[in-house]
Amino acid sequence: MKPVRKLSIVLLLMTLMLAACGESGGQKASPSEGGKGSGEKVKLSIWHNFSGDDLRAKTVRGIIDQFAKDNPNVELDAQAIPPDGYRQRLSTVAAGNELPDIFFVYAGSQSAELFRAGLLQPITEIADQHKDWKEKFLPGAFEPYQFEPNQIYSAPIGMSATSILYYNTTLFQKYNVKVPETWDELMTAVKVFNENKITPIALGNKAPWVAQSTILGTLADHVTGTEWFKNAAAQKGAKFTDPEFVKALGYFKQLVDSKAFQDGANSIDNTQAEQYFVQGNAAMMISGAWTLTNLAASASEEQLKAIDVTVMPAIPGGKGEAKTISGGAGGGMALSKRTEGAAKEAALKLIYAISGPEAQKAIAESNSMVMYDTDIDQSKVSSLYYKAFNLVKKTAITPVYDAYLSADAAEVINNGLQEIMTGASPENIAKKLQEAQARSVTP
Template sequence: MTNAKVLRSSFMLVILAILITLTACGGNKGNNSSSSASSPAASSASSEAASEAPKEKVTLRIASAYTPDHTFGPAIAQIIDEFTKQHPEVTVEKEFLPVAELDKKLTADRAANNLPEIFIIFPGAGTADYVKEKKIIDLSEYLNADPDWKDGFISGALDNLKFEGFPGIYAAPIGAYSTGFYYNKELFQQAGVEPPKTWDDLLAVIGKLNAAKITPMAIGASESWRSEHLFTALFYKWNGAEKAKGILSRALPYSSPEVIEPLNKMVQLVEAGAFSKNYIANNYAAEIADFNNGKAAMRYSGSWTVGESTGPNSPAGFGDKVGFFPFPYFADKEEHKDSWMGGVSDSFAVSSRAEGHQKDMAIELVKTLTSTASSKLITEMAHDLTAVKADVDPAKSGKLIAEVSKAMSTGKEFSGDISAFEPYKPANTKLYDLTQAVLLKGITPEKAAKQLDDEVAKSK
C-alpha cells in the first residue's frame, strides 16, 4: 500500500512537472504572442518618435527677381513664409534683385561655383550652358513620381525646359506670358478707332490717333529689351516662330530678308508717328506712367502689364479702361497670324550643389511654388499669368487677365525672345543694342544686320 502510494505520488510529481513545464512554455508563447501583437504599436511609436526627432537644419538660398515691387513678389513671399512654417528646419534666404542685377549676380555665382540652391532660369540657348556644365539637376524623376505636379503645368510648358542632346527637364516653370497691345478704351473712342487686326489697320489707327492729338504708343526706348521685344513680335508675324531656329543653327544670317524686313517695320512705326517726341529718352517706368496716366493710347507689352495697369500702383479705376488685342498680322503673311511672342518665362532650377535633406527641401519648395494652389494665389494677387493651371476667381484676378488669357488661347505657336536663339554672348548683347539703334533711327536695318553677321563670324 505504501509502495503504491509512493509510486502514485512519484507519478503525480512527474505529471505535475510536465504540466509546469508546458505551462511555462505556453506562458513564453503567450509573451511572444503578446510581444508580436504589440510590435506594430511599438513600431508605430518608434516611427512617431523618429518623425518627431529633429530634422537636419538646412538653409536654402533662392535667387529671383521677385522683389516686393515685382507683381509676383507679395504672393511669392507669402508662399515661402508658409513653407517655412510647415518645415521649421528650413531657413530660406531670399536673394531677390531687379532683373539686370540678378543676371550679374548669377553670372558671378556661376563663375565662382556658388549658385543658390534654387534660382531662376529662362528657356533658351543661354540656359543650355547650365545643363552642359551640369550646374542644375534634371527634374524628370521627381516630376514623373508626382503626376499631379507634372500634369499641373499648361500644355507644352515643360517642353521649353528640354535641351537637345540632354535628355530631361531642367526646371519647373512659374512664369508664362503673352505679348500684345494694351489700349485705352476711352482714348480709342475719342479718336473713333477700333482695335486693329492687321498691320495696315494699325498704321491707320496711329494716323487717326495723331489727328486727334493723342500719342498713339508709349515705349521705354532707352531700355534695349523693349526694342528687342518689338523686333521679336514683328519677326514672328513675318516669318513664323519656327524660323527663329535658323538663327541658332546659323542657317539664317542676320542679313537675310527675313531679319531685315521686321527691322524695317520698326522704322515704319517711327515714321508713322507711333511714339511721343521724347520716346528716345523714356525708360520703362516712363512707359508705364505715360500709358497709365492717359498720355498714350497703346502699349505693346507682355501680360505683366495687367498687374501694372490694374494693381495697387495704378490710378484708381484705370484698369476698367484698358483692353487688349493681339499683335496685328500682315495681310500677305496671314499664315503666321497666330504666331505669338509668348510662352514660358522664368522657371525654377535646382543647383546640382544641393545634397541630402537640403536637396529634398529645395525640390519640395520648387514643387510648392509651382503648385496649383500657388498659381491661384499668384494669379489673383498679381493679376498675371502663370505656367500652372488654376481655377482663379475673376473677381480677384480681374477681367483684363481673363481677356488676355482668352486671346492667348487663339495662338497656335509661341516662342520667346529672338535673343534666346543667339548662343554667342557678344552677338546676343549686340542684338539688343542694334534693335534699339534701329528704333532710334541711329542705324539702318541693313547696317545693323551686317554688324550682327560680323559679330557672329568671330565665334567661328
C-alpha cells in the first residue's frame, strides 16, 4: 500500500474556523438544499476519481448515470476527476468549506482528517434501513470509517488485498514441490527451485513500499499478532524493538539469505517482477490484488490458467492467525456536513446505489476486489481473478503497516527492508523504526 499524503495544513486550520462559525450560528446553509414541497428539482453534486477507461471506472460512472435517469427530480452535477489530481483538489475545496454533497474519500488519514475538521456527517441511517446489506460486508470493512461509537461515515466500494501468494502450478508440478503451508515447506520450495535455476519468488522492490506492503505486513502479523502491532503503532505497551518484531524481520532476512528473490530485486519495479513471474522465470510472487488487473491485461489466458493463488505460510509458534492476507477497506462515498433536507435524502439514496448489493456485485465483476460477500458470474471475470476473489472472500484480513504507521516511520521500514536485502541487521532496522514512530506519536 503506497503512503497516503496528508491534507493541506489549511484544512486543519479550518477546524477552528468551523467551530467558531458553529458557535456564532453564522454557518451558511448548503446551496444544494431543497424543500420537499417546492416542486423544484433537487440539486446534488458528486465528485469521484473514476475517470479512466478501466472496467471499474466505467462501472461506477454507469451506476451514477443510471441513478440520474431513474431520479429525474434530481439535478445531478457529477464530476469525474483524474486520480493524480483528486486528493489535492478535494483538499482545496475542503479548506474553503466548499465540498460537494457527495465525494469519494480514501480510508485512512484523508477521511479521518475531514471528520476532525467537522466536514462529514454519518451515513448510518442507510445501514439501519438496509441491515442485510450491512451484515454482508467483510469483517473490518467499516472500521476505518467509524470515528465515533455507533456511527459510520462511508461504506467501502473497494478492497486493498496486498499479500496474495501467486504460484506457477506448472513449475510446482514439474519439480514435484508442495505448495507451502508452513515456513519449513516454503524454505524447502526455495531450495528446490534454486537448485533447478528457477527464481523462487519474484520481487520488484525498486519502489520500496512493495516488500513492506506485500511481504512484511502478513509475515510480521503471523509472528507478532495484530494486537501487538496496533499497540506498537500507538506506542502503548509495545515497541518495535521488542523481540517478536526483531524476529519477524529475521524471517524476512532468512528469505534474503536463502536467495528467495532474484538478483537485483531492489532495481526492478513491481510491473517488471510481474512479467518475470508470468513468463515462468519465477515459481512464486507475493503481491496485491492490483496484479490481477495487470496480468489480465498483459498475460495470455494460457499463462493465467497456469497461475493459482493461496495465502502466505504459517510461522512456527507465531502469535498471529495463520491464514490471513494483509489489506483493508478501500475508498467509499462520504456525505458533506452541509447537505441537508431533500438534498440529503437524495444523497443517501445515491450513496446506497453506488455501494449497495447490486453495485458491489457489478464492481467485483469488473475484476476489482470488494469488501462485500457477493456472488459473481465467472464468465465475466478472468480465471485468475475468480480464484483470488474466492480466496479473499473466505480469508481474514490483517493490517498493512503503512496504513497505521506515520509517514516517517513508513519510510523507515520501507527503506529498512531494502537495507536488510543489502546486509543490514534486523536489530538496527527495528531500532530506526521504533525511533521514527515514537517521534510521531509522542506529544
